[in-house]
Amino acid sequence: MSPTFTNSLSTIDTILSKNRNFSTRELHTFSKANENSENLTIPVKYETNKTLIEYDRNFILENFGSNDYAFEKVTIGSHPDFHDLDHTNYLMHHCVSMFVDIKGSTKLVDNYTLPEIRLIKDTLISLVVLVANQFGGHIQRLQGDGVFISFVRRNRQPVNSIVNALNASSILAHFVSTDLADIFKKNEIKPLRVRIGIDYGDDKNVLWSYYGLYGCDELTTTSLHTDMAAKLQAKAFDNSIIIGNNIVQALDLTRNEISNYYNDKNTREEVYYVTSTLTYKFYVFEWKNYLSIHPNFKKLTNGNLKHEKKHIYLECEYTFENTTFKYFPNANGIPKGSKIVFKLFETGHAYTRKNFEELKWTIFNTGSEAALDKNVTQEIDKESKNLTHCSVDAKYLGLHKIQCKICRPHSENQNIEFPVIVY
Numbered sequence: 001m002s003p004t005f006t007n008s009l010s011t012i013d014t015i016l017s018k019n020r021n022f023s024t025r026e027l028h029t030f031s032k033a034n035e036n037s038e039n040l041t042i043p044v045k046y047e048t049n050k051t052l053i054e055y056d057r058n059f060i061l062e063n064f065g066s067n068d069y070a071f072e073k074v075t076i077g078s079h080p081d082f083h084d085l086d087h088t089n090y091l092m093h094h095c096v097s098m099f100v101d102i103k104g105s106t107k108l109v110d111n112y113t114l115p116e117i118r119l120i121k122d123t124l125i126s127l128v129v130l131v132a133n134q135f136g137g138h139i140q141r142l143q144g145d146g147v148f149i150s151f152v153r154r155n156r157q158p159v160n161s162i163v164n165a166l167n168a169s170s171i172l173a174h175f176v177s178t179d180l181a182d183i184f185k186k187n188e189i190k191p192l193r194v195r196i197g198i199d200y201g202d203d204k205n206v207l208w209s210y211y212g213l214y215g216c217d218e219l220t221t222t223s224l225h226t227d228m229a230a231k232l233q234a235k236a237f238d239n240s241i242i243i244g245n246n247i248v249q250a251l252d253l254t255r256n257e258i259s260n261y262y263n264d265k266n267t268r269e270e271v272y273y274v275t276s277t278l279t280y281k282f283y284v285f286e287w288k289n290y291l292s293i294h295p296n297f298k299k300l301t302n303g304n305l306k307h308e309k310k311h312i313y314l315e316c317e318y319t320f321e322n323t324t325f326k327y328f329p330n331a332n333g334i335p336k337g338s339k340i341v342f343k344l345f346e347t348g349h350a351y352t353r354k355n356f357e358e359l360k361w362t363i364f365n366t367g368s369e370a371a372l373d374k375n376v377t378q379e380i381d382k383e384s385k386n387l388t389h390c391s392v393d394a395k396y397l398g399l400h401k402i403q404c405k406i407c408r409p410h411s412e413n414q415n416i417e418f419p420v421i422v423y
Contacts, residue, residue, distance in 0.1 A: 009183055012123065015116050016187035055130045060171070062309075063296050065328035069136025069153045069164055074129060076139045078219035081154035082208050085219060090209035094158045095221050096151035096165045096200045096247075097229035098137065100128050100172065103238060104192040105145055111189070121145065124180075124192060128172060135168035136161065140220060148230075150221070159333040159423040162200055162250050167330070169196045169241050170287040177239040178304055197233030198285070199244030201225030224274065231272060232282055235261065245281035251421065252367035252398040257290050258283040293401065293419045294329045312346045314404060314418040318394065330399070333423040338394040342402055342418055351388045358407040361390045367398025394422045 071080060085091055102124055108117045125147060129139055132149045141148040151161040151168075176194045184191035206223040220226075225244060232242040248258060261269050261284050271279035292299040295313055298306045316327040320338040327334065334340060344351035344359075353359060363378040370376050373396070384390040390402065401419040408414075 009179055012120060012180070013183045013186065015112070015120060016183060016189055055127075057134060060131070060134050063294065063307075063328065064135075064167060064331040065326065067134060067136050067164065067331070069151075069156065069160060070134055071136070071138060074133045074139065076142065079138050079140070079150055079152070079208075081152070082219060085208060085210065087210045087214065087217070090207050092203055093154065093206060093208055094152060094161075094200070094202045095206045095208075095223065095226070096158070096161045096198065097221065097223075097226045098132075098149045098151060098165050098169060098196065098198045099230045099233040100147045100149065100169070101195045101233055102145040102192055103195060104190055107190065120192070124176070127175070128194075131172055132168050135164040137164065137168055141218075146233075157333065157423075158200065158202065159250060159421075162247055163330065163332055163421055165198050166241075166243075166247075166285065166287075166290065169198060169285075170291050172196070173239050173241060173287050174291060174305055193238035195233055195236035195238065196241040197229045197231065197236055197243075198241065198247060199225040199228040199232065200246040200250060202246070224280070228272065228280060228282070235263070235269075235272075235282075237264075241285040241287050242282055243285045245283070248281075248283060251423070252369070253283075254366045254399070256366070257286055257399065259286055260284070290330075293399070293417075295416075295418060296329075310416075312344070312351065312406070312414065312416055314342050314402070314416055315345055316340065316342050316418055316420065327420065330419050330421055333421045334394045336394050336397070336422060338422075340392050340394055340420065342390045342392075342404070344388040344404055344416065353386060353388055354408075356409060359384075359386045359388065360405040360407060361385070361387075362403045362405070363392060363400065364403065365396050365398065365400045367396055367400075369396040370398065370400075394420075397423055 082091065082093070102121065105117065105121050108120065112120075125142065125145075128147045132139065132147070135151070136153065137149040137151045139147065140150050151165040152158075153161065172194060173196065176192065181191035201223040205225060206221050208219065208221055210217045210219050212218055225246060228244050232244060236242045242261065243258070247253070261282065263269055271281050273279055288299065288303065288305055291297045291305055296307055296309050298308055300306055317324055318327055318334050318338040318340045320335050327340075361380045361384040363380065365376050365378070375396070380390065380392070390404070392402065399419060399421050401417050404416045406414040406416065
């Protein structure tokens with residue numbers, strides 16, 4: 001895994017192990033302050049770091065690039081883009097709401113001290129906050145073991161906020177279900193888990209306003225889809241993500257990225273009953289399948305993902321309205337009408353085709369628009385055969401990919417792929 005997360009794993013392992021030596025000075029201070037009831041309310045200063053994380057932004061930067069929607073500072077409460085609202089105003093504006101709930105922390109009380117439990121929980125909550133922030137999420141509220149996050153920038157493209165929420169939640173689910181889980185299992189403890197619910201409401205269905213009184217208020221959203229994010233999180237199983245139908249429609253997701261939900265009685269549920277007459281579709285987001293499309297994530301035979309950067313790879317940029325942008329795999333949406341250019345690289349340098357190699361380029365489109373146009377698979381040999389670059393048009397809504405096949409007569413062919421999201 002990346003340094004973003006591994007910096008915290010060794011210390012978590014130390015705490016969970018039977019021979020843990022967690023913050024001896026801090027625990028001694030804590031015990032001393034609580035030797036008698038007179039000292040129970042004396043604050044105890046952390047003599048070690050408040051959390052176990054030395055957060056490194058480079059992992060997300062290297063895989064998803066710098067996010068234009070990210071906030072410079074991490075804040076909580078009123079969304080910075082809507083701070084001009086006062087108690088007498090409201091605003092209709094889209095929002096992607098995400099609820100993350102941490103499961104399993106209560107049972108830590110059997111084996112660990114309160115400072116140890118706090119450190120483990122705060123580490124994971126802080127990681128949720130930092131990852132969400134880097135993907136453009138704003139922390140609306142911390143509540144118990146949960147985090148409520150809004151992915152939205154005022155008057156910006158909502159598709160990018162949807163993609164940001166999916167990327168952030170997928171990275172979190174991946175870390176918690178693999179690297180962090182392995183540490184807990186090593187110490188014969190049931191791992192902490194996350195359960196995530198996400199939904200999107202458009203400009204007509206989300207109202208921003210203040211609740212409460214002056215000095216005791218909160219700027220937040222009123223929307224079925226804010227509520228649905230919480231409801232869907234409550235239905236989610238361990239390390240799973242459930243999304244509302246608005247997200248599915250906004251990206252025209254396919255059965256590779258979504259599946260039907262089955263409850264704990266193995267009964268299929270397709271809709272949430274808001275009222276006796278109002279229902280809303282929801283799906284399980286198959287985040288492992290989604291991340292495995294990224295060139296730097298490989299799906300293993302056991303179903304888990306492994307992060308590894310290949311030495312031969314594609315880079316991408318697109319031009320829209322005479323402006324060219326560098327594009328990272330599935331990092332945001334590309335507007336229809338853009339010209340997308342892919343270039344083949346090897347260990348940081350432009351790829352040089354060998355005389356015995358043949359390069360073939362193929363587009364793989366998904367979604368109903370491409371299917372209706374009967375253009376799901378398109379070979380582009382005439383324009384790009386044996387070239388180390390390829391240019392295509394962004395035409396259909398959905399998650400697509402391009403493949404450059406390197407054909408070698410006396411060795412195994414190599415498929416180099418790159419995914420894009422078009423809206």
